Amino acid sequence: MLELALDRRFKGFHLQTHLQIGDEIAALYGPSGSGKSLTLLAIAGLIRPTSGTIRINGRTVFDAKAGINLAPHQRRVGLVFQEYALFPHKTVSGNLSFGLARGVPTHEAASRVDEMLQLLRLQSFAQHYPHQISGGQRQRVALGRALIGHPEILLLDEPFSALDLAIRETLRQELLQMLADYKGTILLVTHNLQEAYLMASTIAIIDGGKILQMGTREEVLHQPRTRRVAEHTGAKNILRGVACRDPDGALDIVWRGHHLRADGPAPSAPGEVECCIRPEDVRLVWPERPGRRENLLRGRIVHELGRGLDFLLFVSLTDESDRGKYDLEIQVRSRLHHLMALHVGKEVWLSLPPDRLHLLQPDE
Structure with missing residues (x-):
């Protein structure tokens, strides 16, 4: 479990983060400059808050009032940096062994490195250097270096941002599989809402250095507390x-x-x-069978945007034909778009489900 209440002022920025996370995967989601990475660095002990506390499984690693500030290697925290931060002069095995605690006997270190190489499926790359392996393999090495010391908390700072879009989904699944047996708290930092939803059971929205809302992914997406949260989560x-x-x-x-x-x-x-x-929660209604739909409205499509698997429809509830002026944005699957023969200028019935x-x- 991770419990923290941080306060740190920077030039032009005030970090005031409060979090409580159990043994799960949680996502810290927000735009660039919102305080996500600063929060991770504070947890890892790489920056010192002005005031506040950090507790890991009930163990205090930072308490400003009590004068407690454990060094990074004493916190039992694993951190995977955004750009992986592998040592270019060390081999894959050398990078992995760097994650072990000081004083581990040589034979035990070698055994732990071999086990991690097998878990990461990198046995044949043990003597390769970072520039000789792919981006996905470098990510696995960085993850292995963070896990090899059996941390109580694992921090992932934008782990997919350095990868091509085409391989992100595959590597996301690989990462989840590798973490399936991890017993501890995982905090993922991301500015990608879909990534947060796919990987985490809990999402915390951060902006301006403050947590705006924290809850299950369904709560945060469908029950945003304020307008700012709604805007950040695509409502x-x-x-x-x-x-x-x-x-x-x-x-x-x-x-x-x-x-x-x-x-x-x-x-x-x-x-x-x-x-x-949310755009995907607005329901299009067949005109010949509106039935007893609640919150039934009629409008006209003034603009549409095809995205391959779906369409975004921009609907005006007035006679306004200006594509730049609309009242509702609706997301529909391409199949439904075809079946209903939707097009710009067509009148449509739609429903806003009360729930x-x-x-x-x-x-x-």
Whole structure:
């Protein structure tokens, strides 16, 4: 388990990170310059916070008030850097052995290196140097160097950013397989939301040095707490309306003259609110069978963007034909796009499912 509360001021930036992570894979997701890598460096002991605490499995490795600041090699933390940071003058075996604790007997070190080479499937590359192996193999060496010392915490700093897009998916699966038997906390830093979702069970959104929201990946994606979190997680349809109560006491949101219902906690008082819905959660409805769909709207496609497997549709709920002005963004599979014969200028019926229309709290 990792518990931390950090505070460190830099020139023009204030890092105030609070996290609590169990034995799982968690992702620290945010844009460049949000404080992700600084948080990892603080956990690893490579930068010192001004105040706060860091605990690993209940063991205090940093406490500003108590004057505790364990050296990096005493923290039992494995760190895989973004560019891997392999020693160019050392072989694969030499890089792996560097990850062992000081004082490990020679015969035990050799045995541990051999075991790691087998796990990484790099036995035939043991005497190769980093420039003689591929990017994916260098990643495996960096991971092996971090794991060989049996760390309690494993930190991964953008582990796929240096790789070609074509091999990322394969290496992501390889990494998950290699980590399947790891018993400890894994913190992945990434600015790729899909990567965070595919690898982690918990996602923490960070921006401006602060954690904006932390929860399961489904919670963070479909129940963003604030507008900033919604924008960071791709909930692009942010609707500003007025909340009131209908005669039955249910929450009613009036948006662009339409009455919408949203599930979930209601605002404490009627008034202006913001809610959001992800593009893939908006439902297109066949015009001849709208049925009893809730939050049913009619609009016109003013622009579309084909992306191979799917389309992004930009829909206006007015007679506006300007492609730059639209009210909702919808993601549909290419198959449905073909079946419904969708095209720019076509009128469409759509539904905003109440369980996917989520109210937002004001940004702090």
